[in-house]
């Protein structure tokens with residue numbers, strides 16, 4: 459018996475039950491490390507919260523096949539022992555409790571009637587009870603904050619990130635996908651991500667999230683100057699070709715008739731007051747002619763909102779160091795928000811990088827390095843700030 463009290467059989471049984479496969483030799487050795495808890499019932503290292511188990515649960519929920527050889531899984535689950543023991547182990551592993559009498563009876567009858575053991579695992583894994591257990595893991599739900607690594611621990615947020623077709627791998631953590639996902643997360647939490655909503659993006663370029671929104675809300679209007687340096691530099695965000703052919707930048711199929719692109723200066727929006735449920739701008743207003751241009755844009759974005767509408771902003775926030783072109787010092791950020799005349803939905807958490815250790819990406823040296831949450835230009839370190847404001 460290894461020092462942890464976990465024998466190889468217990469570990470393998472649990473791997474089969476949760477992941478439908480045997481533990482690899484590396485996993486087995488890892489799980490047998492002596493410093494884990496001694497009791498067998500404490501779940502094994504990370505498998506319940508693993509990306510692999512989440513992927514299985516998603517596939518089960520969507521009715522997709524989960525295992526290449528379901529028969530082999532069934533044989534391994536059958537080898538775990540008699541039905542009552544299997545049911546008890548399945549409950550303890552997945553729901554973290556012993557089976558109640560009703561549950562035990564129900565599943566015993568199902569197994570006696572020929573139900574597959576894998577289907578019982580599936581039923582428990584996608585049950586409301588497991589879902590509640592999963593959702594009771596404390597998670598960060600802040601909306602107004604500096605680009606926050608904690609969001610990569612929030613499954614609800616990660617589901618939105620994945621639905622954009624973007625990677626959830628923390629090694630490619632980047633403030634751009636953060637901005638897209640946080641925009642959607644915030645709008646959903648604030649009740650404005652509705653299928654009858656109208657969204658305006660300012661300095662939109664051909665950003666990924668526009669196409670996602672086109673599939674989920676009534677109207678998306680993307681505005682941008684589509685001229686000057688942005689036409690050919692960096693990621694060609696200002697490529698005017700998108701005006702004629704939006705499909706060329708579509709990351710996935712989208713509802714063409716819900717998305718329009720318009721050439722327009724964010725400082726002078728050609729829309730009537732109260733037109734949109736949401737006006738947003740991601741990493742753009744810092745390029746609109748300094749503080750004055752950005753402040754004028756904030757006023758315009760507020761003006762075109764309906765009462766109750768949400769203004770969502772991501773821009774460059776200096777964490778430390780001297781002023782740098784196309785970034786804002788914290789006091790300027792607050793002045794910009796004030797210029798909108800709207801109220802923040804909550805105070806901005808500006809202390810994120812007092813909690814997190816982060817190595818800024820040197821934009822002059824290797825701008826494509828990841829993770830990419832904080833960046834440096836000379837002595838100035840900055841990141842994205844995300845703010846949500848409501849029009850009353």
Ligand SMILES: C[S@@+](CC[C@H](N)C(=O)[O-])C[C@H]1O[C@@H](n2cnc3c(N)ncnc32)[C@H](O)[C@@H]1O
Pocket residue numbers: 660661662663664665666681682683684685688695696697722723724725739740741742745746
């Ligand atoms: C860094 S890009 C961001 C694009 C997009 N929001 C994204 O996240 O991919 C900045 C964009 O602002 C646009 N832009 C610059 N000045 C503008 C102005 N006065 N009004 C509207 N858009 C402007 C540029 O053409 C460019 O597409």
